[in-house]
Amino acid sequence: MVASKFGDFTGLLDFLKEPAAAAQEFFLLTGRALRNVVRAPHYADDIVLQMDTIGVGSLVVVVFVGFFAGVVMALQMSKALSSYGQVGRTGMIVAITLVRELGPVLTALMMAGRNASGIASELGSMKVTEQIDAMRALGTDPIQKLVTPRLEATCIMLPPLTVIADFVGLFGGWLIAESYLGLSTRQYWDTAWQALGWMDVAEGLIKPFVFAFAIALIGCFYGLRASGGTQGVGKATTNAMVAATVLIFVLDVMLTKLFV
Amino acid sequence: MSDEPILRFENVTVRFNDVEALSSLSFQAVAGESRVILGAAGSGKTILLKTALGLIKPDSGRVFAFGKEIGALPERDLFQVRSRIGMLFQESALFDSLTIEENVAYVLENQKSISCPPAQIYPRVAETLEFVELGGTQEKFPSELSGGMRRRAAIARAAVTEPPLMLYDSPTAGLDPITAHTIIALLIKERDVKRCTTLVVTYRYQDGNLIANFRYNPKQGNLEPAFNGTGRARTTFMVLREGRLVFEGDQDRLEASTDPYITKFFKQRE
Numbered sequence: 001m002v003a004s005k006f007g008d009f010t011g012l013l014d015f016l017k018e019p020a021a022a023a024q025e026f027f028l029l030t031g032r033a034l035r036n037v038v039r040a041p042h043y044a045d046d047i048v049l050q051m052d053t054i055g056v057g058s059l060v061v062v063v064f065v066g067f068f069a070g071v072v073m074a075l076q077m078s079k080a081l082s083s084y085g086q087v088g089r090t091g092m093i094v095a096i097t098l099v100r101e102l103g104p105v106l107t108a109l110m111m112a113g114r115n116a117s118g119i120a121s122e123l124g125s126m127k128v129t130e131q132i133d134a135m136r137a138l139g140t141d142p143i144q145k146l147v148t149p150r151l152e153a154t155c156i157m158l159p160p161l162t163v164i165a166d167f168v169g170l171f172g173g174w175l176i177a178e179s180y181l182g183l184s185t186r187q188y189w190d191t192a193w194q195a196l197g198w199m200d201v202a203e204g205l206i207k208p209f210v211f212a213f214a215i216a217l218i219g220c221f222y223g224l225r226a227s228g229g230t231q232g233v234g235k236a237t238t239n240a241m242v243a244a245t246v247l248i249f250v251l252d253v254m255l256t257k258l259f260v
Numbered sequence: 261m262s263d264e265p266i267l268r269f270e271n272v273t274v275r276f277n278d279v280e281a282l283s284s285l286s287f288q289a290v291a292g293e294s295r296v297i298l299g300a301a302g303s304g305k306t307i308l309l310k311t312a313l314g315l316i317k318p319d320s321g322r323v324f325a326f327g328k329e330i331g332a333l334p335e336r337d338l339f340q341v342r343s344r345i346g347m348l349f350q351e352s353a354l355f356d357s358l359t360i361e362e363n364v365a366y367v368l369e370n371q372k373s374i375s376c377p378p379a380q381i382y383p384r385v386a387e388t389l390e391f392v393e394l395g396g397t398q399e400k401f402p403s404e405l406s407g408g409m410r411r412r413a414a415i416a417r418a419a420v421t422e423p424p425l426m427l428y429d430s431p432t433a434g435l436d437p438i439t440a441h442t443i444i445a446l447l448i449k450e451r452d453v454k455r456c457t458t459l460v461v462t463y464r465y466q467d468g469n470l471i472a473n474f475r476y477n478p479k480q481g482n483l484e485p486a487f488n489g490t491g492r493a494r495t496t497f498m499v500l501r502e503g504r505l506v507f508e509g510d511q512d513r514l515e516a517s518t519d520p521y522i523t524k525f526f527k528q529r530e
């Protein structure tokens with residue numbers, strides 16, 4: 001009775017203990033990584049190196065995804081708009097969906113697939129081969145040397161990459177509008193431009209900045225927790241990608257709710 | 261003065277979930293002595309060294325290094341203590357993204373409590389690599405070296421600051437017998453030339469036997485037997501079993517033991 005109720009309750013607590021401890025560890029890591037942004041020593045070389053691998057390295061895939069997103073949006077929307085006789089507004093719809101939603105989310109998902117997992121596997125291999133311990137033994141804080149530069153590099157690179165994806169997407173939409181929907185170039189770009197307000201631009205820039213935190217910190221978190229040889233690294237890599245993807249969607253809903 | 265303990269464990273317990281990796285372990289290492297720590301796989305040897313370095317905090321008990329209690333220090337203050345301890349990790353743990361030269365230079369460039377003028381960093385690195393007989397590998401990456409050479413490079417990285425305490429985690433694991441012998445010879449050379457207190461974790465009794473009974477001859481550059489008396493370095497053996505210290509004493513007492521777990525180590529010699 002009382003005892004069994006109590007037993008169930010502690011069973012539930014045990015079940016929640018692990019995720020709760022993990023969440024606590026994640027916030028601790030976040031706090032330390034942020035504190036190091038303003039604390040010496042700063043590893044400028046590492047930031048530049050990470051900006052190159054994370055940012056420049058993602059450029060091609062981001063351009064592709066942005067382009068096809070724009071093309072598909074233009075095709076889909078023109079169909080829907082034609083039933084109201086409003087095909088002329090295709091540029092406007094493409095611009096708004098891309099800048100507010102698709103550009104940030106698709107770019108972030110690409111980065112989650114490419115970089116959250118990349119960071120997790122890199123730090124994970126360092127963890128299981130004791131390189132992280134060696135770093136501490138040789139006088140460096142792994143959070144300062146590894147996590148903070150990756151966080152800063154991702155936060156610096158994701159917003160401009162998103163802007164590039166937006167523009168390439170608009171360009172893709174324009175190709176469809178011009179060649180397939182019979183809209184003039186002028187009409188497409190004018191409606192696209194006029195559709196965008198300051199709030200849309202703000203939403204389109206704040207989202208990638210927030211997503212960057214999720215991508216970099218989740219990647220580092222799973223990497224630094226890896227244990228148990230190469231198998232553990234594989235698990236950390238997969239977990240980081242899945243967790244970053246889910247977190248991006250959750251954050252997207254929360255941020256979108258703020259702006260609508 | 262020379263009997264001042266450099267490293268002291270007082271009832272140190274380290275737990276992982278329900279497993280006790282170290283159970284109420286106590287010992288002390290005095291300046292100039294060598295300690296050989298024997299134990300089966302999983303007996304807590306690595307955890308012992310990492311606890312000595314402050315990489316793992318004890319769940320209970322106290323750890324002192326150079327007279328400072330390190331269990332109580334925050335990470336930032338630990339860096340200074342660690343700068344006086346060199347550690348060879350089990351699989352070398354060289355940074356794979358850095359060259360050998362950059363690996364050895366890492367501590368000189370990053371450890372704040374070591375003030376090495378930038379112009380002296382690379383000459384010092386070259387000198388240390390020469391000491392471990394790895395001259396000419398500066399530009400190579402760890403993946404381009406053999407297991408034995410990686411071990412040497414990792415010893416160079418640990419020893420470049422000439423720390424008074426050196427910790428070696430299974431320095432011969434995974435090496436063929438000849439390479440293993442040269443690594444132990446290097447370890448003895450480091451001990452006798454730099455006069456550092458040395459803790460060696462191993463499951464090979466031959467390693468302990470060499471460390472206890474041989475010394476480095478600087479004139480000929482090789483090992484020679486160190487006979488009882490003046491020349492013999494003080495060597496203490498410790499045997500760990502499932503996190504417990506089951507033996508502590510010199511080689512003669514170790515070989516007189518009748519405990520099957522302990523005799524297993526020196527019986528494997530022949």
Ligand SMILES: Nc1ncnc2c1ncn2[C@@H]1O[C@H](COP(=O)(O)OP(=O)(O)O)[C@@H](O)[C@H]1O
Pocket residue numbers: 227276279280281299300301302303304305306307308
């Ligand atoms: N990170 C960890 N998490 C859980 N258990 C661990 C961890 N590290 C070591 N252990 C356990 O502690 C014990 C001692 O490990 P270790 O010191 O690595 O052994 P060895 O003597 O082979 O070096 C083992 O039983 C091991 O399973």
Ligand SMILES: [Mg+2]
Pocket residue numbers: 305306307350430
């Ligand atoms: Mg070990």
